[in-house]
Amino acid sequence: MKKSLVGALGAVCALLFTAVGTTSAVGAPPATVKAVNFAGTVALSNCSGSVIRMPGSQPGDPALVLSNGHCLETGFPGAGEVITDQPSSRTFSLLGASGSRVATLRAHKVSYATMTDTDISIYELTQTYAQIQRSYGISALTLNDRHPVAGSAIKVVSGYWKRIYSCNVDGFVYRLKEADWTWRDSVRYTSSCNTIGGTSGSPVIDTTTGKVVAVNNTGNEDGARCTENNPCEVDENGNVTIRQGINYAQETYIVVPCIGIGNKVDLNLPGCTLPKP
Structure with missing residues (x-):
């Protein structure tokens, strides 16, 4: 890890790195390349992460932070272990486009974490996407x-x-x-x-x-x-x-089918293949 x-x-x-548009073969339409910077990423005490949203997430939903399961403040989950709805008050440094810290975000809970089949942790924050956007001008990554x-x-x-x-x-x-x-x-x-x-x-x-x-x-x-x-x-x-x-x-x-209304993790949703407890 x-x-x-x-x-x-x-x-x-x-x-x-500032990404720019490039052109492919003569006669082909230009290939669009998205600019990628640090906006929406976060720094943890020992790892990296990002504020993320699902394609269907709403502005009023509690924001989520994605990182690794092995980055949990409580240590590595064991093989076969799945953590859901674990209280957490962990903090994250929210970065702007240039990489400067613009705010400190705080978790409400660990919505999901595992190191089985995949290596992810998903934290639910105390603020919504709309609040983060309004206060700091930062949008979540999709x-x-x-x-x-x-x-x-x-x-x-x-x-x-x-x-x-x-x-x-x-x-x-x-x-x-x-x-x-x-x-x-x-x-x-x-x-x-x-x-x-x-x-x-x-x-x-x-x-x-x-x-x-x-x-x-x-x-x-x-x-x-x-x-x-x-x-x-x-x-x-x-x-x-x-x-x-x-x-x-x-x-x-594989995370997307497991996030339901209100950004809540629901491992019983159709198409959800994340490991269950």
């Missing part, structure tokens, strides 16, 4: 409700380090195993997204849509096999592949 900050202090420098696409350009936006990594979706991993935890259908980055400790929980943004398609969570640091901080890829036949220096994320389209 990318929670550990040891050895990462040398990477504090903030790298800001989760894409579709599976990410191999080869698509992405940016991993770390609120903790105020750093943006640019790369592409290299492919998808049938099973990603790290110590006691196993994740399904994980996103594998191309090598230029060399994320470090503290980037855990960063939103992974598709630069074509500007929407969140995954949440950054781990990478193989030392070339070890299936150990903590050294995940391994396992295919449908049980074959294991180790890719030292390659990093991964967990898809977030």
Whole structure:
């Protein structure tokens, strides 16, 4: 997992990228690229995250923060453990477009968290989207409700380090195993997204849509096999592949069917496949 900050202090420098439109082959329509910055991202005490909304979320709904399950203030959830509606008063530093802190947000509860099949935490805040927009001029990032696409350009936006990594979706991993935890259908980055400790929980943004398609969570640091901080890829036949220096994320389209009216997590909704307690 990318929670550990040891050895990462040398990477504090903030790298800001302004995306511009590009033109494809002659005669083809220009490809639109969304500008990606830090607006809507948050810094946790030990990780990164973002204020997120579903495609159907309403201005008066309580805002949500997305991060990793392994970023919980209570420690790593065990294999098979699912946490719902756990009281929390955790605070988050809300960032503006340039990466400066514009406000402190506070959680009301952990709506959902797990490290089983995926690695996510969803906090419900004490403020609504409308209140955050009105007070700070910051809009939430929208989760894409579709599976990410191999080869698509992405940016991993770390609120903790105020750093943006640019790369592409290299492919998808049938099973990603790290110590006691196993994740399904994980996103594998191309090598230029060399994320470090503290980037855990960063939103992974598709630069074509500007929407969140995954949440950054781990990478193989030392070339070890299936150990903590050294995940391994396992295919449908049980074959294991180790890719030292390659990093991964967990898809977030699976969250959308599990969020109902009022931004409440409902694991019994049609199409919801998140693990249940």
